[in-house]
Amino acid sequence: MLLSKRFLPYFITQCLGTLNDNIYKNVLLLLVTYSQVDALPVSVNLFVNLAAGVFILPFFLFSAHAGVVADNMDKAKLIRRLKFIELVIMACAAVAILSQSYLMMLLLLFIMGSQSAYFGPVKYSLLPQTLKPNELINGNAWVEMGTFVAILMGTLFAGVIVASEYRLGGAAVIVVCLALGGYLASCAIPAMPVQGKIEKIRFTPLAGTWRCIAKVRQTPSIWMAILAISWFWFLGATYLTQFPNFAKLYLHGDATVVSLLLALFSIGIAMGSWICERVSYGHVELGVIPFGVLGLTVFTVDFILAIPPAPVDASFVYNFSQFISDSQHFRLMADLFMVGLSGGLFIVPLYAFIQSRAAADECAQAIAANNIMNALFMVVAAVLSIVLLGVLNWSISQLLLLLAALNALVAIYVYAQVPEFAQRFVSYLFSHFLYRVSVTGRQNIPEQGAGVIVCNHVSYVDALILMGASTRPVRFVMDKSISEIPLLKYLFRHAGVIPICSPKQSRDTYLQAFETIHQALNNDELVCIFPEGRLSVDGEIAEFRAGIQRILERDPVTVIPMALRGLWGSYFSHQGGHALTTRPTRFWSKVDVVIGAEVNGVELGRHGLQQCVKQLHDNPVND
Incomplete structure (x- = not known):
């Protein structure tokens, strides 16, 4: 994927753009701070704060419009136009640098921020259009790695450029060359036509911003993912802002130590992004997010505890x-690296989640809403830091400890609002820690539309295992007694489980189950049913009951047969006695989920579907 024409030109384009943004912005700040300060009509501190503000302001003003534009024109063409605009901006910036016109450089920084605001939505919404579903997490991991490495390199290179003898000429040449390289790379991006109906594009900055946010809030899971990503940027902005003073006051280090802290944090995020891709096994895996959340809190606390005592010589x-x-x-450096790594684990699945769940013709607008909230959270982070450190006289260590505690509270809030995140976490634990689950045929799950999954029923955790194997949310039809198991009841209820029982036990529950299934299929959802009607008593597949036929007669949708292998004999199965009553003896045993190709359930009937599942169980297909 990385070296393919559908990804590599785009990857080079976005990396060069991020690198250029950071070189230009930091060169401007360093030039203002260390040279020609008398030429400024305002103080250095005011100029630096203005620079930070004018770069982030366009994300509030233009992100909503940028999202609509990206959803309504060929994304490759839009990127080429934006990179050409960047080339023009940087040509003007080169003149401003050589003439040392700082106010002109400040104006160009605002224009550059505007260009970045328009590039942001197309940058991420392009991925689900050009990548296969099983490549989405991989693509996002590479983008995050490239972004943070480019931020790091841009910051470091800016310092090297300004410290050199030919700083003005060097800076002017480099920003133009990077812009030219980005434009040339963008010319190789293949065409990506509009998906869906083209809308009329209106430029209404403030009203459009609120409309953009209101639209994405209609999908609570995407909205919570955006808030979670924005919280990470809140944390990241605070860390990056406090590094210089932290290194000076607590670590007694010079500017090179600040660069070291920045490098550890950025490389940690890049490494976390790479690890996320490795442990997600080719699909959007929300189950790894809690590891990132936990790491952000634990390693931040330990980072503060690892601050060494001051040198004996106060001037050292x-x-x-x-x-x-x-x-x-060593411990402090390891903690900071792990904070960054945890951040990579945290944000990569969330970006991929937004891209996979947003409608194809509204993905860029969802990303635009994310950019708006990211910018807002970074501004709030700056205000909070000013109030706590400047007004209330908190220490930086107290501020970071507060963020560690708030991080845990934010995680609890997000998981309470979107139980799917918690369900995927529990499923991930079962699939990769309690068992070694191998999934074959995941590509057979339809990307959209209604469908019925039929599978053999071996244990009480079948639904959790299948939940982790599916690339889409699944509504499970489950025996009422299983859905009310105390330890699993909360997860099952919030997973939208459809309880069912025999009509003899409760006719109302029985009829309501079929009505709920009908509504779910009409809503283009996936519904999983275990047609045997009960857990296996001998490990073999029992006869399928008539319920599946009744469902398909009313809603003749696609059927996806699946088979579970390896759960018979587990603590959650009926081997050797009733499930959950025997002594657990098997841990991390191999479990296979075999997913077959779509079949016509109406033609096959329940007995034909039973044979499909039995064939998958006895002779699993190969990838």
Whole structure:
């Protein structure tokens, strides 16, 4: 995927754009801070704060419009136009740098921020259009790795450029060359036509922003994912802003130590993004997010606890080599790296989740709403830091400890609002820690539309295993007694489980189950039914009951046969006695989920469907 024409030109384009943004912005700040300050009509501090504001302001003003534009024109053509605009902006910036016109450079920074605001939605909404579903997490991981490495390199290169003898000429040449390289790379991106009906594009900055946010809030799961990503940017902005003072006051380090902290944090995020791709096994896996959340809290707390005592000589200042050679800094450096790594685990699945769940013709608008909220959270982070550190005289360590505690509270809130996140986590634990689940044929699950999954029923955790195997949310039809197991009741209820029982036990529950199934299928959902009607008593597939036939007669939708192998004999199965009553003896045993191709359930009937599942169970297909 990485070297394919559908991804590599885009990847190079976005990396060069991020690198150029950060080189130009940091060169401007460093030039203002360390040279020609008398030429400014305002103070240096005011200019620096203005620079931060004018770069982020366009994300509030233009992101909503950018999302609509990206959803209503060829994305490759839009990227080429944006990169050409960047080339023009950087040509003007080169003149401003050489003439040392700082106010002109500030104006161009605003224009550059506007260009970035328009590039953001198309940057992420392009991925689900050009990548296969099983490549989406991989693509997002590469984008996040490239983004944070580019941020790091841009920040470091800016310092090198400004410190050189030819800083003005060097900066001017580099920003133009990077813009030119980005434009040339964008020319190789293949065409990506509009998906869906083209809308009339209106430019209404403030009203459009609120409409954009209101639209995405109609889908609570996407809205919560956006808030979670924005919270990460809240944390990240606070860390990056406090690094210089933290290094000076707590670590007694010089500017090279600040660069080290930035490098550890950025490389950690890049590594976390890569690990996320490895542990997601080719699909959007929300189950890894809690590991990122936990890491952000635990390693932030330990980072503060790992602050070493001040040097005996109060005037001593660590440089890069002295800092990394002192063993008392090893734990602190490892903690900061792990904070970044946890952040990578946290945000990559959330970006992929938004892309996979947003409607194809509204994906860019969802990303635009995300960019707006990211910018808002970063502004709030700056205000909070100013109030706590400047007004209330908190220490930086107290601020970071507060963020660690708030991170846990935010996670609890998000998981309470979107139980699917918690369900995927529990499913991930079962699939990768309690068992070793292998999924074959995941590509056979339809990307959209109604469908009925039929599967053999071996244990009480079948639904949790299948939940993790599916790339889409699934409504499970489940025996009422199983759906009310105390330890699993909460998860099953919020997963939209459809309880059913025999008409002799409760005719109302029986009839309501079929009505709920009908409504779910009319809503283009996936419904999973275990047609045997009960857990296996001998490990074999029992006769399918008539309920599946009744469902398909009313709603003749596609049927996806599945088979579970390896759960017979587990603590949750009936082997050797009733499930959950025997002593657990098998841990991390191999379990196979075999997913067959779509079949016509009406033609096959319940007995034919039983044979399909039995064939998958006895002779699993290969990828």
